[in-house]
Amino acid sequence: MSRDALVLGTWNVNSLRVRLPHLEQWLATSPVNVLGLQETKTVDGDFPAGEIARLGLGGEWHGQRTYNGVALLARDPVADVVKGIPGYGDEQARVIAGTVRGVRIIDVYVPNGQAVGSDKYGYKLEWLARLRDYVAAEMAAHPRLAIVGDYNIAPDDADVHDPVAWAGQVLVSDAERSALAALLSLGLDDVFRRFQQPEKTYSWWDYRGGSFRRNAGLRIDLILASPALAAHCTGCWVDAEPRRWERPSDHAPVVAAFDLTA
């Protein structure tokens, strides 16, 4: 891997405070140099900035009490940070954007949606429509753009361990997939699918019922890239190793590498 490659990661840590040891262990071997986190579950005043700095990362964060929370971390400076979706008065801390080495990066924690037809499902679809409008504007301003995060949508049945059991459920429903397709229709590419991948590769496994042992998972953590950036993508993979460790997050990190000199 080129020394000046941009290696972009995303990880729903399900509480940054609990997962700091996992982050440290992962960064000891992972080549990632820009990282979007979700579900930090900490207010900005309590963000473990010192520990993060000790791991060689700076950046910005946007959190709230108990729920949600995102952070955009990098070994290089993060410029022009924007928190939330401008013009959308969302009280939930789910989006942070910044520019690293000329690449615009948006880190998102898409609402879960709870159940098809619920109020939270309606919020999820509204939220995704707002995200699409935001991303359209950002793409016009930044040719090199990536959106990383926990999308809480499995794009295709190939991303679902048991498509029959999951059919029509939240995370795979037609309306959610249509909302994701509308985002992709801006020209974004799910870079994971640019490369040959192992069968049954997922990024989330329920804590219950031995789901990870059975590989009963979903691929819901994605890295989307604009055409000008995707052309430089040299690889994308799910790193399931941290999911095997003691007291893991239920999500694995996903990483994509870009050779910006090419």
Next chain:
DNA sequence: ATGGCTAACATGGTTAGA
């Protein structure tokens, strides 16, 4: 069968995740 884990906030039991 709506269970099964985990985390936050709290300190028993609810809310939420996906």
